[in-house]
Amino acid sequence: MAAISVAGLTKRYGQTVALDDLSFRVHENEVFGFLGPNGAGKSTTINVLLDFARPTAGDVRVFDHDAQRRSREIRRRTGVLPEGASTYDRLTGRQHLEFVIGSKGADDDPERLLERVDLVDAIDKKAGGYSKGMSQRLLLAMALVGDPDLLILDEPSTGLDPNGAREMRDIVREENARGATVFFSSHIMEQVEAVCDRVGILRDGEMVAVDTVSGLRDSVGQGSTLHVWVDHVDETALERVRSTPDVTAVTTEGEGRGGESAEPTIAVQTGGAKTDVIHAIESAGLEVRDFETEETSLEDVFHAYTTGSGSGAVAGEGTRTGTETDTDPEPDTGATEETEAGRR
Numbered sequence: 001m002a003a004i005s006v007a008g009l010t011k012r013y014g015q016t017v018a019l020d021d022l023s024f025r026v027h028e029n030e031v032f033g034f035l036g037p038n039g040a041g042k043s044t045t046i047n048v049l050l051d052f053a054r055p056t057a058g059d060v061r062v063f064d065h066d067a068q069r070r071s072r073e074i075r076r077r078t079g080v081l082p083e084g085a086s087t088y089d090r091l092t093g094r095q096h097l098e099f100v101i102g103s104k105g106a107d108d109d110p111e112r113l114l115e116r117v118d119l120v121d122a123i124d125k126k127a128g129g130y131s132k133g134m135s136q137r138l139l140l141a142m143a144l145v146g147d148p149d150l151l152i153l154d155e156p157s158t159g160l161d162p163n164g165a166r167e168m169r170d171i172v173r174e175e176n177a178r179g180a181t182v183f184f185s186s187h188i189m190e191q192v193e194a195v196c197d198r199v200g201i202l203r204d205g206e207m208v209a210v211d212t213v214s215g216l217r218d219s220v221g222q223g224s225t226l227h228v229w230v231d232h233v234d235e236t237a238l239e240r241v242r243s244t245p246d247v248t249a250v251t252t253e254g255e256g257r258g259g260e261s262a263e264p265t266i267a268v269q270t271g272g273a274k275t276d277v278i279h280a281i282e283s284a285g286l287e288v289r290d291f292e293t294e295e296t297s298l299e300d301v302f303h304a305y306t307t308g309s310g311s312g313a314v315a316g317e318g319t320r321t322g323t324e325t326d327t328d329p330e331p332d333t334g335a336t337e338e339t340e341a342g343r344r
């Protein structure tokens with residue numbers, strides 16, 4: 001059973017198509033990174049998963065429950081850190097947590113939750129006096145109440161300093177080790193790369209790629225870039241490098257490292273053996289002074305897919321097949337349609 005199954009999801013706001021026939025699955029107990037530029041439709045997708053926005057068309061299931069008809073059950077099993085959520089100035093950290101614990105019928109200890117996010121010292125201080133990062137830590141603690149089966153984190157590192165961001169990643173890993181599925185929406189590549197098993201890239205309401213980070217790297221066809229510093233460059237050497245297996249692009253740079261030396265550089269994009277490239281250069285009589293490899297970053301992959309140069313592969317995906325039916329006869333009336341406040 002998939003933790004999240006989205007099939008043919010379209011969401012329109014008037015003339016705006018926020019989501020366009022979107023389909024993807026998140027497996028149980030995976031950390032799934034949901035990436036996309038501003039306005040791609042990430043928050044809209046999350047709002048539909050939690051029934052804060054109703055789809056125009058499509059089938060959306062969380063733990064095999066229909067997202068509209070079984071939203072109460074889904075929300076009970078889900079911890080959410082919504083993008084742009086704020087805390088209540090007049091309530092303390094403890095009171096925030098007690099409210100969530102009570103409304104979920106959980107029995108967590110607020111002190112233990114705040115220890116996890118390194119905020120226990122401020123447990124009885126009013127959130128109005130919290131810094132942005134402290135508020136974000138409190139919101140993360142609120143999402144952890146009741147050991148949810150699914151954690152939905154929308155831009156969770158907003159307002160966090162590098163230490164806070166690292167702690168947040170540690171918590172994602174701990175939650176995942178406990179058995180939780182984590183749906184991690186962000187446009188910060190490093191965060192996603194550090195914790196996610198698979199990544200989906202959304203562009204203009206469409207999923208343009210779903211794969212592991214390394215699979216996505218391969219799919220943009222760049223492999224890695226080998227920078228080779230040489231004594232001089234000539235056409236014979238470049239031609240030999242171009243005809244080396246798995247080399248996809250060869251460029252030269254006149255400046256050496258730091259810009260002050262005259263050492264020219266050959267930059268080679270290759271999915272194959274680096275030694276083949278070095279041999280090709282040396283066989284043309286050039287002296288190789290140094291070389292280094294630059295892996296394609298997820299940022300490069302993101303750029304390729306969100307600016308139109310990606311290959312558009314959606315790996316390991318498939319829309320839901322079969323004839324699952326939702327058995328809940330009681331439609332949940334707790335939905336708040338399309339309101340920002342409804343996400344909190």
Ligand SMILES: Nc1ncnc2c1ncn2[C@@H]1O[C@H](COP(=O)(O)OP(=O)(O)OP(=O)(O)O)[C@@H](O)[C@H]1O
Nearest residue numbers: 013016018036037038039040041042043044045338
């Ligand atoms: N309540 C709404 N009413 C009208 N249009 C909306 C509403 N919510 C979202 N949209 C539009 O839907 C599209 C997708 O927005 P969404 O907030 O889902 O994107 P996002 O990927 O979360 O962006 P960001 O990274 O900036 O948070 C945008 O064009 C946005 O303007």
